[in-house]
Amino acid sequence: MAQVVLQDVHKNYGASEDAVKGVSFTCRDGEFLVLLGPSGCGKTTTLRMIAGLESITSGTIMIGNRVVNKLTPQQRNVAMAFETYALYPPLTVYENIAFPLRVMKRSPQEIDRRVHEVAEALSIADILTMRPDELAGGQKQRVSLARALVREPAVFLMDEPLSHVDADVRYRARAEIKHIKVTSGATVIYVTHDQIEAVALADRVVVMDQGVVQQIGTPTELYYKPANLFVAGFIGEPPTNVLHGRLELPDGQVQFVWADGAGATLSFPADRIPSAALTALRPYYGRNVIVGIRPQRLVMRPPATGEAGGVLAGRLLVHEFLGNEGIAQVEVEGNVLECVTEPDVPFVAGDPVSLWVGFQDVLFFDPATTRRVEY
Amino acid sequence: MATLVLDRISKSFGRIQALKKVSFECNEGEFVVIVGPSGAGKTTTLNCIAGIEYPDSGSIYIDGHDVTMMAPQDRNIAMVFESYALYPQFTVRDNLAFPLRSPRYCLPESEIESRVSKVAKLLGIDMLLDRLPRQLSQGQRQRVSFGRALVRDPKVFLFDEPISHLDAKLRNAMRRELKRMRASLRQTTVYVTHDYLEALSLADRVAVLFRGEVLQFDATKLVYNQPATVEVGQVFGNPPMMFFEGRIDAAGQFVPEGANFALKTGPSSCALLNAGQEVILGLRPTDVKLANPDQGQVQGEVYSVQNQFDRQLVTVKVDGHLFDVVTPSAMSIAEGDKIGVSIAPEVCYFFDRATHKAL
Numbered sequence: 001m002a003q004v005v006l007q008d009v010h011k012n013y014g015a016s017e018d019a020v021k022g023v024s025f026t027c028r029d030g031e032f033l034v035l036l037g038p039s040g041c042g043k044t045t046t047l048r049m050i051a052g053l054e055s056i057t058s059g060t061i062m063i064g065n066r067v068v069n070k071l072t073p074q075q076r077n078v079a080m081a082f083e084t085y086a087l088y089p090p091l092t093v094y095e096n097i098a099f100p101l102r103v104m105k106r107s108p109q110e111i112d113r114r115v116h117e118v119a120e121a122l123s124i125a126d127i128l129t130m131r132p133d134e135l136a137g138g139q140k141q142r143v144s145l146a147r148a149l150v151r152e153p154a155v156f157l158m159d160e161p162l163s164h165v166d167a168d169v170r171y172r173a174r175a176e177i178k179h180i181k182v183t184s185g186a187t188v189i190y191v192t193h194d195q196i197e198a199v200a201l202a203d204r205v206v207v208m209d210q211g212v213v214q215q216i217g218t219p220t221e222l223y224y225k226p227a228n229l230f231v232a233g234f235i236g237e238p239p240t241n242v243l244h245g246r247l248e249l250p251d252g253q254v255q256f257v258w259a260d261g262a263g264a265t266l267s268f269p270a271d272r273i274p275s276a277a278l279t280a281l282r283p284y285y286g287r288n289v290i291v292g293i294r295p296q297r298l299v300m301r302p303p304a305t306g307e308a309g310g311v312l313a314g315r316l317l318v319h320e321f322l323g324n325e326g327i328a329q330v331e332v333e334g335n336v337l338e339c340v341t342e343p344d345v346p347f348v349a350g351d352p353v354s355l356w357v358g359f360q361d362v363l364f365f366d367p368a369t370t371r372r373v374e375y
Numbered sequence: 376m377a378t379l380v381l382d383r384i385s386k387s388f389g390r391i392q393a394l395k396k397v398s399f400e401c402n403e404g405e406f407v408v409i410v411g412p413s414g415a416g417k418t419t420t421l422n423c424i425a426g427i428e429y430p431d432s433g434s435i436y437i438d439g440h441d442v443t444m445m446a447p448q449d450r451n452i453a454m455v456f457e458s459y460a461l462y463p464q465f466t467v468r469d470n471l472a473f474p475l476r477s478p479r480y481c482l483p484e485s486e487i488e489s490r491v492s493k494v495a496k497l498l499g500i501d502m503l504l505d506r507l508p509r510q511l512s513q514g515q516r517q518r519v520s521f522g523r524a525l526v527r528d529p530k531v532f533l534f535d536e537p538i539s540h541l542d543a544k545l546r547n548a549m550r551r552e553l554k555r556m557r558a559s560l561r562q563t564t565v566y567v568t569h570d571y572l573e574a575l576s577l578a579d580r581v582a583v584l585f586r587g588e589v590l591q592f593d594a595t596k597l598v599y600n601q602p603a604t605v606e607v608g609q610v611f612g613n614p615p616m617m618f619f620e621g622r623i624d625a626a627g628q629f630v631p632e633g634a635n636f637a638l639k640t641g642p643s644s645c646a647l648l649n650a651g652q653e654v655i656l657g658l659r660p661t662d663v664k665l666a667n668p669d670q671g672q673v674q675g676e677v678y679s680v681q682n683q684f685d686r687q688l689v690t691v692k693v694d695g696h697l698f699d700v701v702t703p704s705a706m707s708i709a710e711g712d713k714i715g716v717s718i719a720p721e722v723c724y725f726f727d728r729a730t731h732k733a734l
Binding site: 167168171172174175176178179182183193194195196199200201202219220223234235236237238239296317318320321322323324327329336338344349 | 548558
């Protein structure tokens with residue numbers, strides 16, 4: 001196993017703009033790194049450059065301590081599992097999985113042992129004698145995955161390997177990938193557009209948009225400390241509530257005055273706010289700022305009676321019962337805020353409610369750069 | 376607005392029986408969702424209501440009139456497909472007016488104008504009437520396509536998986552948009568989906584369809600909280616309900632097949648369960664909890680941990696069985712840890728092993 005380092009990697013397909021614009025990151029030895037972003041963000045191109053299936057316009061890619069820019073895919077010792085399975089139709093599942101080992105001229109005993117190990121781990125031991133055209137989409141994907149795993153390469157590259165697995169068993173397939181990863185200690189770089197999959201699997205996630213890395217962090221960091229508005233909106237479900245307004249500093253209070261919310265105000269006593277936060281927010285006093293609040297961090301309560309603090313008065317528009325939780329849409333001065341609740345709430349549509357948030361759950365963003373104010 | 380009744384609709388395609396005596400009804404202004412896996416017969420049911428297919432037996436009534444064999448255009452039904460099947464070269468106004476300009480109606484322009492503006496106001500798109508579809512957000516486009524069905528003032532609305540082609544993030548946003556839209560309109564609606572979240576969110580009542588049969592037709596919260604069969608339990612929840620086949624031992628405990636652990640059953644279920652009875656235990660991952668390694672009803676080893684933002688999905692291997700547990704992400708857990716799983720008797724769902732029916 002090995003680490004993978006990208007330094008200022010660019011890819012240009014001949015257009016005026018690069019498809020990948022100076023991507024840099026390090027995937028540590030044994031790390032599970034996920035490249036996440038909307039379609040067209042450059043994640044698959046980046047993966048294909050690591051695999052050696054695309055040339056690099058400029059920059060450096062290292063696997064282990066070796067610069068691999070000019071090496072063929074075979075010389076890089078990487079294994080790739082694709083969205084499309086590319087299985088050999090005339091061969092059985094067993095022979096498909098064994099194929100890379102036969103090419104490497106391993107002994108029949110070793111091949112047999114490895115194939116069974118991997119098949120067991122992926123729960124495909126019972127279909128080893130079948131042929132690809134007899135398999136369901138999800139099974140084919142596991143076979144393709146097994147064929148990549150069996151080689152024990154320096155690095156695994158996976159491009160949306162679960163996209164054809166049915167939604168209701170995908171969580172189980174993820175559990176298996178995670179289990180194999182943890183027990184084998186493999187280095188994995190994995191591409192997906194699905195944030196649920198990304199945070200479920202990753203040690204760290206590289207969030208990309210428009211060919212640029214937006215943030216590299218653990219799932220927890222992305223969720224609680226998004227680097228900018230894009231990450232705050234892309235990560236998490238429902239997306240972060242975004243409020244445009246001004247930051248004011250009246251008597252002993254830090255106040256956010258919501259411009260689009262007809263001046264509705266969130267007030268926090270300054271003496272209860274950590275000094276690091278006060279310092280970081282100082283440049284924004286009296287100026288415009290953007291606030292982000294996760295729907296999971298807004299608490300819906302009965303209408304506040306003279307309650308100070310981070311409270312917005314609104315009206316419940318609709319509440320969705322979703323089984324183990326609920327989502328409320330609350331109208332505040334012509335805007336709709338979303339709030340995750342218990343499955344059942346003691347309010348009906350039209351009821352006045354208040355939305356409460358603690359200062360520690362309010363994210364501040366610079367309106368010019370859209371970067372989060374860090375503290 | 377109208378009532379809709381399906382009375383024992385059956386339909387075969389060659390040797391395959393697509394629908395087996397499907398019955399449900401939709402009261403005036405009610406929103407019924409048909410949910411089920413692919414191949415369950417959802418779209419065939421919808422097509423029979425619309426008149427695109429005719430059932431082999433059974434009857435369909437709209438407002439008490441038998442429409443079973445009536446031509447589609449005589450039923451006054453509107454069908455909404457994917458959210459943005461709009462004419463790109465037409466403004467919102469012309470898209471909305473299009474169905475009314477059909478020679479069928481022979482409406483004067485003034486009447487068309489007044490219907491369009493009424494519907495546009497109702498859907499909150501009256502300030503967008505002069506825009507082209509490409510100048511609209513996804514949610515606005517959905518409203519326009521909905522409005523285009525609405526201007527005809529149909530008796531019944533039919534939706535065939537209108538948002539399932541979207542990726543998860545957009546689909547969730549569109550579902551919440553539909554939920555808002557539906558709150559302001561009370562139209563008799565049948566909505567087909569395979570996404571249980573859409574069913575729970577939007578429906579007044581849910582019909583769970585499985586292999587051409589309605590397994591349960593109940594108020595939304597009932598189908599989630601009191602699933603009538605194993606298959607109904609399987610439809611709702613992500614991760615879905617876990618099932619363990621086994622039997623009740625002499626002490627009234629549940630013993631899963633091929634495992635040497637036992638689960639206590641609660642006093643409420645005791646009355647229903649007999650020693651030696653063959654049952655299936657259903658558990659929701661959100662109902663079970665993690666416990667210290669020496670506590671809980673069963674003990675095992677952490678197989679995998681999946682982050683879910685403010686929660687995590689922990690899979691625990693217990694004597695060859697996998698238990699999925701959803702816990703707050705504040706708990707620090709790693710693969711390989713020894714751990715207990717606590718299963719309260721009141722979160723256990725028991726089903727008959729032969730019939731799959733709830734006990």
